[in-house]
Amino acid sequence: MNSAEEIYRLMTEKIAGLISATDDQWLEDLIESDPEVREKWIQLSAIQVPPPPDPWIEIIDFKPRRSIYRRILPWAAAAAVLALVSLTAWKWNFLFPPKPAPIAKINTDVLLQVAGQPTINLSQSSGAVTIGGHSIPNKNNTLFLNAVDQLPEGMNTLIVPPGKSYEVALPDGSVVNLNASTRMDFSFATTVPGREITLNGEAYLKIARQPNRPFLVHLPNSTVEVLGTSFNINSYDSSMVKVSLVDGKVRMKAGKKTVTMKPGQQAIFNKQAATLDTQPFNATVELSWQKGLYCFSNTHLDEICQSVFRWYGVKAVLDKPELASRTFTGLLDKSTSMSFFLEGIKATTGTDYYFTADSTLHFK
Numbered sequence: 001m002n003s004a005e006e007i008y009r010l011m012t013e014k015i016a017g018l019i020s021a022t023d024d025q026w027l028e029d030l031i032e033s034d035p036e037v038r039e040k041w042i043q044l045s046a047i048q049v050p051p052p053p054d055p056w057i058e059i060i061d062f063k064p065r066r067s068i069y070r071r072i073l074p075w076a077a078a079a080a081v082l083a084l085v086s087l088t089a090w091k092w093n094f095l096f097p098p099k100p101a102p103i104a105k106i107n108t109d110v111l112l113q114v115a116g117q118p119t120i121n122l123s124q125s126s127g128a129v130t131i132g133g134h135s136i137p138n139k140n141n142t143l144f145l146n147a148v149d150q151l152p153e154g155m156n157t158l159i160v161p162p163g164k165s166y167e168v169a170l171p172d173g174s175v176v177n178l179n180a181s182t183r184m185d186f187s188f189a190t191t192v193p194g195r196e197i198t199l200n201g202e203a204y205l206k207i208a209r210q211p212n213r214p215f216l217v218h219l220p221n222s223t224v225e226v227l228g229t230s231f232n233i234n235s236y237d238s239s240m241v242k243v244s245l246v247d248g249k250v251r252m253k254a255g256k257k258t259v260t261m262k263p264g265q266q267a268i269f270n271k272q273a274a275t276l277d278t279q280p281f282n283a284t285v286e287l288s289w290q291k292g293l294y295c296f297s298n299t300h301l302d303e304i305c306q307s308v309f310r311w312y313g314v315k316a317v318l319d320k321p322e323l324a325s326r327t328f329t330g331l332l333d334k335s336t337s338m339s340f341f342l343e344g345i346k347a348t349t350g351t352d353y354y355f356t357a358d359s360t361l362h363f364k
Contacts, residue, residue, distance in 0.1 A: 011041060108313070110166045112143070115154025122166065131188075142167040151188035158184045160201070162313030165289075170195075173208035174215065179289055181236070181310040202234045204290055207248075222254035222269045222276075232286055236306065239271040244286045252276065292334035298327045301351060301363060308361060312338050316361040323363055326351055 010019060010027045031038045109123040120129050122143060128135045132152040137144040145151065146169045160166045160178045167177045171188055172195055178184060182201025196216035207215045209228025217224040220238030229248020235241045243252050245261040252259055254269040257276040261267050266281035285295045302324040305316035318324055326349045332341060342353050351363050
């Protein structure tokens, strides 16, 4: 057990907290006796793994008899995986410098299309925007539509581009935090009997409780009815819509099927199978995007392609269909560079990549 590859593997296991007691003692002795190994150990152990986000409610199933579902992917395991991915990518970056990524110019501004008015660029309107003659606070990536009593009627559209997120405080007091590559259609009206929005993408919603005015969220092929609650919606894939309930009560309807969720449950509508089912969900996996973290848990490479576009605004394709079955696991910070991310995928899955002249990313 003295090859460079084996020593490197043990170092990564030690930092990730996965090393056995026997291997740990052997490595400690080697670090003590070999100056070159000691220098490499100092370099590797200096790499910082981002701390976990604020604690999430991770008690997935409230029935004690089914405690096996309480934590599907605990933070400690996710952090260990991140350490391994980070260290492996470090190794690849050291031996093979990352390839520069030619990024095509994309829209990076959050846009608000107001009925009967020119489109408002929220990213370039820090402080306040004018809607219907009213000055609306727009600061800290949040538009405060609840700051005034009356706004113009009609449907409006908020568009969040790749790599960004934005929060909206709706006129009724509800708050919607939209993830990258997400669109929301909504009305400013507060006098109509119902409250409703249409959502394509991903968002975390905190709905103001108004028992006599249900809140409806229209999704691809389904609708969510809310009375007052906090939940996450992921409709990036219109054929596989997921609603994850944190607290309160939510009812989801798709076709002739309806399910009611309790906190800790997730409803999944599968269009192809025509099913609407509930299951426990992992808060780290589903909610960490709000903290600027992205969790991949045995995520297939074809799904990674979609994430690359939402994250970096770059189109990604697979050169060979069989690559879709390869999986990647890791918990990465939103500020992670594309080169680092791609090298991590390459190092852990063996999938190489390249860019074409039109800035398309190819996995090969």
